[in-house]
Amino acid sequence: MSHLTLRNPHSVLEALRERPEDVFEVRLERGASAAWQEVRAAAVEAGVTVREVLHKANRTRGRGDAKAQRRSNSEASVRPRGDVEARQLFGSSDSETGLWLALDQIQDPHNVGAIFRTAAFFGVKGIVLTRDRSAPITETVYDVASGGVEHVPFSRQTNLARMVDVAKEAGLWVLGTSEHAEVDVNEVKLDRRWLLVLGNEERGLRRLTLKHCDMVCRLTPRGSIESLNVSVAAGVLMGALSRD
Numbered sequence: 001m002s003h004l005t006l007r008n009p010h011s012v013l014e015a016l017r018e019r020p021e022d023v024f025e026v027r028l029e030r031g032a033s034a035a036w037q038e039v040r041a042a043a044v045e046a047g048v049t050v051r052e053v054l055h056k057a058n059r060t061r062g063r064g065d066a067k068a069q070r071r072s073n074s075e076a077s078v079r080p081r082g083d084v085e086a087r088q089l090f091g092s093s094d095s096e097t098g099l100w101l102a103l104d105q106i107q108d109p110h111n112v113g114a115i116f117r118t119a120a121f122f123g124v125k126g127i128v129l130t131r132d133r134s135a136p137i138t139e140t141v142y143d144v145a146s147g148g149v150e151h152v153p154f155s156r157q158t159n160l161a162r163m164v165d166v167a168k169e170a171g172l173w174v175l176g177t178s179e180h181a182e183v184d185v186n187e188v189k190l191d192r193r194w195l196l197v198l199g200n201e202e203r204g205l206r207r208l209t210l211k212h213c214d215m216v217c218r219l220t221p222r223g224s225i226e227s228l229n230v231s232v233a234a235g236v237l238m239g240a241l242s243r244d
Contacts, residue, residue, distance in 0.1 A: 003077045004139045009035035012076040013042055014147030020046035022079035027053045029073045036074045043076075080137065084153040086163050089126040090170035090195075097190060099241050100172060102128040102197040104160055104209050106230060109135040111201065113144025114231035120148035122238045127154040128163050128195075164212040167195045176205055176213035177237065179227065185217045185240040196237060201230050 003024060006012050016023050016039065026043045028036055030052060043050050053073055090100065101124055106112055112135045119127060135141065137156075142149050157163045164174050172195045175188060188194070197213060199205035210216060219228065219236055228236070 008143035010146040014150040016042040018150040024077040025049045026076045100195045105133045105200040109140040111231040113141040116145035117148035118235040120151040122242045176216040181216040181218040
């Protein structure tokens with residue numbers, strides 16, 4: 001894919017801040033929101049072309065709302081961010097502690113985007129994604145991440161088990177996740193560099209992936225609901241592993 005069409009002003013703004021040379025053009029409709037006006041200012045400062053576009057008859061219905069709501073037609077064309085080699089990804093920090101993620105066949109781009117956004121919030125060092133049976137890094141991922149993709153390097157790999165071994169060679173410990181684990185995430189020691197592995201929305205981690213983990217942890221339910229969406233669970237796990 002030579003370029004992405006991004007429609008979240010926050011994802012466009014972070015691309016302008018981090019790699020303005022990869023933003024080809026910004027298209028703003030008249031009367032665009034304050035967030036898009038901030039994009040305009042950043043684009044002008046970076047020397048990126050800004051064009052005004054006309055309002056289009058593009059109306060959607062809000063969830064639970066009988067009234068039609070017009071979607072903004074402002075957007076930007078942006079070059080996709082490149083992958084990082086796995087060894088470079090795991091060597092991105094000299095600290096004795098830190099957190100990386102591996103996503104084992106997560107298929108919903110909204111989940112992937114939400115995980116990138118939370119990872120950027122918690123300062124995650126990098127993310128490994130599987131190529132097969134996984135959501136690609138699409139426009140949806142960028143826009144849901146709301147700029148998070150610009151701040152977390154990532155590597156897409158065919159053989160996740162091999163990448164787990166590469167992580168171990170780089171000094172990381174591998175932490176799997178399963179509702180059947182005996183250890184709660186709050187019992188995990190934070191005195192080392194962890195690679196947190198998250199599994200597919202329906203099946204969780206594959207058996208081979210679990211076999212390569214140094215430890216497996218769970219989120220212990222405190223109420224009546226016993227499971228979480230993977231992106232929500234990822235956020236809770238990242239928060240627990242980033243505690244002081």
